[in-house]
Amino acid sequence: MDELRYQKQIRLKSFGRESQEKLASASVLIIGAGGLGTPAAQYLNGVGVGKIAIMDQDTVAESNLARQTLFTPEDVGKPKTDVLIQHLKRQNPSTHFTNIRKFLTPENALHELAGYDLIVDASDNFGTRYLVNDACVILDKPFIYGALHDFEGQVSVMNYQNGPTYRCLFPEGGDTSAILNCDENGVLGILPALIGTYQALEAVKVLTGIGELLSGKLLIIDTLAQTHLKVGLPVVPENQSIAALKNNYGQPMCSTDMDVTSLTSEEFWNKQEANRQQQVIDVRNEGEFEEGHLENALNIPLSQLTERHQEINEKAPVTLICQSGMRSLKAAQLLQSLHPEQVIYNVEGGMNALEAEGWV
Known part of the structure; x- marks a missing residue:
């Protein structure tokens, strides 16, 4: 461990060398290399998380550049995970990276999530979030939830030590195709950076055991009014007993047997x-x-x-x-x-x- 690099963190009385060593031995999987995933990856890499995997099959588009600020015009058309990991390696060469250039599906979810201490859900659609949730419940892994809507962002820690899950927050897993995402509804470029950074902060707290987690709480940030609201999130016991993944979660990232x-x-x-x-x-x-x-x-x-x-x-x-x-x-x-x-x-x-x- 490079103590000179992390000296400011180590000096924190409530953090210290012990927490830094926990980060160095930790492994995190970030699902999504977009508006939430890029800042989350940057800061988890910066603070010294030892192993970081990034999962996405998308390529960089020009419309990404306003909010996914690690990408440049020269990156347009390239796989996001390739570009992001190249940047992160320059930022912190001591981190071990895994490039998972694919989308999350019911067929690969349990295998891909199994080897990590913590999952950061940086996806942008309901189907993938339900899939992440169900896989984490089956594997008994905590995950960090983040989402955006208009000028509002949400953050929570899900499935942590028998705490609430994503299905406790959104119990209905039906047709959400009419609900707009960033492509449809738009988003101010600064907001994903803010929420992704909050996700990284909660990830550090989970991995080190410091502070009060957003488990059982949903943080709602209204950036126009600059208000932060924390609301309680109750546990629904049946959501903690998922035994198998569904065949189809209705999300675009989900594979099917249909010939398209x-x-x-x-x-x-x-x-x-x-x-x-x-x-x-x-x-x-x-x-x-x-x-x-x-x-x-x-x-x-x-x-x-x-x-x-x-x-x-x-x-x-x-x-x-x-x-x-x-x-x-x-x-x-x-x-x-x-x-x-x-x-x-x-x-x-x-x-x-x-x-x-x-x-x-």
């Missing part, structure tokens, strides 16, 4: 150039669509797809697109169940990728 073919932005654009009459469905909400869309695209928001799927010609191939490729993947999976014989394509990276390449 992905197109890179270049492959899609070549098809566009060859055939402007191809069937393209934009599954973003109406406001996003009005701000800018492909000239031949029909707008059917994901939340309306079940009711409006008959507007799609199921005898012809269809290509689905959204802002980042996540909602369109979920839409492709849903449409495949409704039109099992149809050829369905999903555009990887969505409009973000097309904009990054300068095609739109």
Whole structure:
């Protein structure tokens, strides 16, 4: 352990060398290398956590740069985990990093989470959060929850020493497709940095045993009013007895047996150039669509797809697109169940990728 590097922390009477050694021997898995994951990773790496794994399959988009400030314009199109870990290695060469360039699924969750002391949930959709929760309950691992909405952020410590779980906070695991995420609703770039840093702080407290944890408490931060509110979070006993993962959590990161073919932005654009009459469905909400869309695209928001799927010609191939490729993947999976014989394509990276390449 480099005591010179960590001398300011070691000097803290309530922290000291013992806590620093606990960090050095700890292992943390961060799920998501986006707005929450990048600051959480940066500060956990800075304070001396010995082993850090980062799990994500996404690539850097230009629209990420305002809030994921470790990425630069030169990184656009590159895997987020690759770029982030390269940066973190320069920040602290003594940390051992694991690059998990994949999304979390019910098939890999228990295996991927098993080897770590603590999980930081830096994902951005309900399905992945329920999957993280259920896997942590089965494996008896604590995890740090963080989420954003408009100008508000939330932080809590879940599943810690028989404490509340994510399902105690959000008991309904039904259809959340109509609830907007950052791509749809927008987010001020500073807010994810704040919440991700709070997640890192709670992670340090869990790993070292110092301070009062946000277990059984939900911290709500309103950045416009600059107010911090802590509310109690009760335990629901049945949420602590999950024995198996579900086959599908309805999140875009979830794999399925359905045959959905992905197109890179270049492959899609070549098809566009060859055939402007191809069937393209934009599954973003109406406001996003009005701000800018492909000239031949029909707008059917994901939340309306079940009711409006008959507007799609199921005898012809269809290509689905959204802002980042996540909602369109979920839409492709849903449409495949409704039109099992149809050829369905999903555009990887969505409009973000097309904009990054300068095609739109």
